[in-house]
Amino acid sequence: MITFEKVSKRYPDGTVAVDELDLHCETGKVTVLVGTSGSGKTTTMRMINRMVDPTAGRILLDGEDIARRDPVRLRRGMGYVIQQAGLFPHRTVVDNIATVLVLLGARRRAARLQALELMDRVGLDRSMAKRYPYQLSGGQQQRVGVARALASDPPVLLMDEPFSAVDPVVRADLQNELLRLQADLAKTIVFVTHDIDEAIRVGDRVAVFRTGGQLVQVDTPDRLLAAPADDFVAGFLGADRGIRRLAFATTAGLALRTPTVAVLGASAADVLAAAAQAEDRWVLVVDADRRPQGWLQADRLASETQVEKDLVQPLGHVFTPGSDSLRTALDASALSPDGRAAAVDGEGRLLGVASGSDIATAIAADLRQLERGESARHRPGR
Amino acid sequence: MSIFTDFWGWFTTGANWHGSDGIPARLSEHVQYCLLALALASAVGIPIGLLTGHFRRGGLAVTALSTAARALPTLGILYVLASYQPLAVFPVILVLAALGLPSILVNTYTGVVQADPDAVDAARGMGMRPSQVLLRVELPSALPLIWLGIRLAAFQVVSTATIAAFVSLGGLGNYIRFGLATRDYPQVVGGAVLTVVLALLSLLVVSLAARLTVSKGIRARS
Amino acid sequence: MDWGWVSDHLDLVGHYTGRNAYLGLIAVAFGFLVSLPLGLLCARYRWLYAPISALATALYAIPSLAFFVVLLDFTGLQDRTIIIPLTLYTLSVLVPAVVDGLTNVPEHVRQAATAMGFGPLRRLLQVELPLSIPVLIAGLRVATVSSISLVSVGSLLGDSFGGLGYFFTRGYQIDYPTEIWTGVIAVVVLALAADLVLVAVGRLLTPWVRRSPRTVIRRRTARAQARAA
Numbered sequence: 001m002i003t004f005e006k007v008s009k010r011y012p013d014g015t016v017a018v019d020e021l022d023l024h025c026e027t028g029k030v031t032v033l034v035g036t037s038g039s040g041k042t043t044t045m046r047m048i049n050r051m052v053d054p055t056a057g058r059i060l061l062d063g064e065d066i067a068r069r070d071p072v073r074l075r076r077g078m079g080y081v082i083q084q085a086g087l088f089p090h091r092t093v094v095d096n097i098a099t100v101l102v103l104l105g106a107r108r109r110a111a112r113l114q115a116l117e118l119m120d121r122v123g124l125d126r127s128m129a130k131r132y133p134y135q136l137s138g139g140q141q142q143r144v145g146v147a148r149a150l151a152s153d154p155p156v157l158l159m160d161e162p163f164s165a166v167d168p169v170v171r172a173d174l175q176n177e178l179l180r181l182q183a184d185l186a187k188t189i190v191f192v193t194h195d196i197d198e199a200i201r202v203g204d205r206v207a208v209f210r211t212g213g214q215l216v217q218v219d220t221p222d223r224l225l226a227a228p229a230d231d232f233v234a235g236f237l238g239a240d241r242g243i244r245r246l247a248f249a250t251t252a253g254l255a256l257r258t259p260t261v262a263v264l265g266a267s268a269a270d271v272l273a274a275a276a277q278a279e280d281r282w283v284l285v286v287d288a289d290r291r292p293q294g295w296l297q298a299d300r301l302a303s304e305t306q307v308e309k310d311l312v313q314p315l316g317h318v319f320t321p322g323s324d325s326l327r328t329a330l331d332a333s334a335l336s337p338d339g340r341a342a343a344v345d346g347e348g349r350l351l352g353v354a355s356g357s358d359i360a361t362a363i364a365a366d367l368r369q370l371e372r373g374e375s376a377r378h379r380p381g382r
Numbered sequence: 383m384s385i386f387t388d389f390w391g392w393f394t395t396g397a398n399w400h401g402s403d404g405i406p407a408r409l410s411e412h413v414q415y416c417l418l419a420l421a422l423a424s425a426v427g428i429p430i431g432l433l434t435g436h437f438r439r440g441g442l443a444v445t446a447l448s449t450a451a452r453a454l455p456t457l458g459i460l461y462v463l464a465s466y467q468p469l470a471v472f473p474v475i476l477v478l479a480a481l482g483l484p485s486i487l488v489n490t491y492t493g494v495v496q497a498d499p500d501a502v503d504a505a506r507g508m509g510m511r512p513s514q515v516l517l518r519v520e521l522p523s524a525l526p527l528i529w530l531g532i533r534l535a536a537f538q539v540v541s542t543a544t545i546a547a548f549v550s551l552g553g554l555g556n557y558i559r560f561g562l563a564t565r566d567y568p569q570v571v572g573g574a575v576l577t578v579v580l581a582l583l584s585l586l587v588v589s590l591a592a593r594l595t596v597s598k599g600i601r602a603r604s
Numbered sequence: 605m606d607w608g609w610v611s612d613h614l615d616l617v618g619h620y621t622g623r624n625a626y627l628g629l630i631a632v633a634f635g636f637l638v639s640l641p642l643g644l645l646c647a648r649y650r651w652l653y654a655p656i657s658a659l660a661t662a663l664y665a666i667p668s669l670a671f672f673v674v675l676l677d678f679t680g681l682q683d684r685t686i687i688i689p690l691t692l693y694t695l696s697v698l699v700p701a702v703v704d705g706l707t708n709v710p711e712h713v714r715q716a717a718t719a720m721g722f723g724p725l726r727r728l729l730q731v732e733l734p735l736s737i738p739v740l741i742a743g744l745r746v747a748t749v750s751s752i753s754l755v756s757v758g759s760l761l762g763d764s765f766g767g768l769g770y771f772f773t774r775g776y777q778i779d780y781p782t783e784i785w786t787g788v789i790a791v792v793v794l795a796l797a798a799d800l801v802l803v804a805v806g807r808l809l810t811p812w813v814r815r816s817p818r819t820v821i822r823r824r825t826a827r828a829q830a831r832a833a
Contacts, residue, residue, distance in 0.1 A: 458787050537664070
């Protein structure tokens with residue numbers, strides 16, 4: 001783990017890049033440093049591998065003051081990924097990845113073999129191995145950069161805006177890769193970004209910095225969204241944080257009701273009768289395997305003989321209680337013509353529905369739980 | 383033009399190909415002087431260029447040194463040296479090396495300075511020692527410019543080495559000197575043409591060397 | 605080194621310094637006048653650059669003395685016999701300098717100018733040339749220093765044609781080192797002075813350039829300046 005104790009960085013011309021920072025980055029977790037330009041987040045990260053040295057305070061790595069360690073040896077034990085990848089233009093992809101291994105004394109052949117395995121790990125096709133960086137796209141270059149950083153299996157990974165230079169689609173891909181890798185490897189990651197959505201997506205804990213190098217708030221993403229420390233953080237988080245926060249709320253305890261169900265091909269008259277009895281104005285249409293197809297206004301069945309596919313209004317999407325978040329459920333409800341979200345199991349078969357008010361109740365309960373500091377938080381899949 | 387037909391006559395005269403004043407002999411003297419001078423200039427210029435470029439210090443000194451070296455009148459220096467003692471080969475080599483030094487020094491320095499700063503930052507960040515950063519990252523990136531410097535220096539040295547003849551040291555300049563003295567203009571032109579051809583050849587050789595040693599990944603970005 | 609001799613002959617030194625400066629600077633001036641349009645053409649019509657560059661390179665390879673001598677037949681023994689070869693020599697530095705300077709103007713700046721309604725000539729004069737100045741000055745510095753130094757070879761043709769070379773040729777002939785040293789030192793001083801003047805002129809003409817010696821040089825600009833070296 002990494003601990004900052006009253007760390008400051010002050011430059012000769014008076015600029016304060018980092019102002020008396022106290023921060024703890026937990027082992028095996030992703031700590032995101034996020035903030036405006038000039039907020040010292042990159043400087044803070046670069047102090048961990050001593051690319052920059054503090055003017056006051058100290059930084060501890062697993063309890064030991066890093067100022068006592070040889071910077072070069074320190075860096076060889078950490079992965080370092082930067083925005084432009086910084087690949088060596090004169091070396092092939094495989095040699096780029098093998099760099100740290102060779103630096104640590106491995107023989108070139110062995111290093112290259114390991115590098116090839118790492119390419120698989122980060123989702124790079126092995127056919128790229130002999131190519132040069134100039135032949136790769138931005139996203140591919142970044143993957144090489146990450147592979148290179150992971151090569152020596154360092155316990156700590158430092159990432160400085162690694163995905164900022166690629167387009168949003170590639171960025172989402174890379175973020176997913178990172179989450180997948182982290183699930184496997186559980187490294188201590190310090191990740192710098194200026195994008196709050198990326199921070200929330202990727203971070204186990206998010207540290208928000210203000211211009212002038214001041215740490216304003218450190219919290220889990222959902223506590224951050226629920227309770228920003230001040231107006232600056234609230235503004236930085238942006239609008240509809242209440243809804244974005246719901247990505248962390250579980251649907252596990254959501255009460256489900258039974259709707260009037262109409263199987264495709266069933267008699268219209270039967271369904272109409274069932275709906276009238278249940279006082280349901282809308283009917284949920286399912287297929288033979290009980291997979292939801294869409295909603296149908298009961299009245300429309302009056303002039304029909306059978307329940308047909310083309311009568312049905314689109315479903316939007318469904319949610320799976322337990323694995324999907326309340327945000328997904330809320331969104332499903334918002335897309336449904338009568339506000340009821342369809343809940344399905346792992347195979348897509350109907351379990352029940354949740355009404356808008358059921359969801360609202362669940363949201364309020366979750367917020368109360370959060371404030372009380374309880375409950376396992378839901379890690380968003382979407 | 384009569385001058386060039388005269389040259390051809392001189393060039394194809396069998397007698398001119400034999401003996402210590404023959405074309406092969408003079409050519410080889412000339413080439414030897416140039417190679418030695420270039421080796422010396424590189425041995426001095428490349429290390430200094432690498433170090434000043436890596437530490438980003440002394441850029442001003444590099445430019446100043448180069449300008450001063452370029453300002454030195456080669457003929458004058460040669461005369462100075464010749465007036466103190468019968469001229470040995472080494473002082474001539476020294477003067478020619480001084481002529482080639484600016485190109486090599488400035489280009490090496492610039493080559494190192496313009497290496498991709500992100501690659502250099504990544505190299506430091508992954509734990510390369512400064513010497514490793516210089517040799518494994520900055521130098522390969524600087525190679526195209528270093529070869530350019532050597533190419534320019536070679537060209538200049540080959541052209542100017544004709545001056546060695548004026549202090550009785552042989553080389554292709556002999557044809558110019560004695561041609562002038564005996565008003566044998568075809569000989570003068572012969573010396574000049576051979577020098578030009580050799581100079582152009584040197585460009586080719588260095589370009590080839592560059593092609594062979596510069597990484598494909600770097601060449602493509604140039 | 606007999607400084608007494610120097611102080612006795614200051615007016616002579618002054619005279620030849622003037623001659624040297626005249627011959628060298630005229631050559632550079634003409635060289636620039638020729639290189640500017642040539643370079644412009646090469647920048648516009650890329651296919652011209654290779655042959656013209658090759659020609660300039662070949663010219664530069666001709667040993668100066670041989671060049672002077674060959675010209676004697678055509679021009680007789682006059683100033684122009686020295687000036688013409690020197691001018692042609694500068695082409696190998698100045699034409700690439702003009703071309704590199706122009707091609708180094710960032711494309712987005714050029715396009716912004718066009719979009720604002722700058723015609724080609726105005727764009728050239730008000731945007732492209734000013735932005736090329738650093739590279740042009742770098743080339744001019746090399747050309748000037750080299751020319752001033754090279755003038756001295758002309759002394760082998762005659763007293764008044766070598767500028768300060770007069771001193772080293774005479775010094776060598778009468779075996780008087782002081783005179784040789786005087787010539788050499790004076791050439792170096794003159795060349796460095798001219799270099800400094802050009803640096804100052806460059807700074808004056810480009811108030812927008814950042815002065816930090818540690819400024820990261822953009823790759824292509826660096827390459828252009830190095831090529832001029």
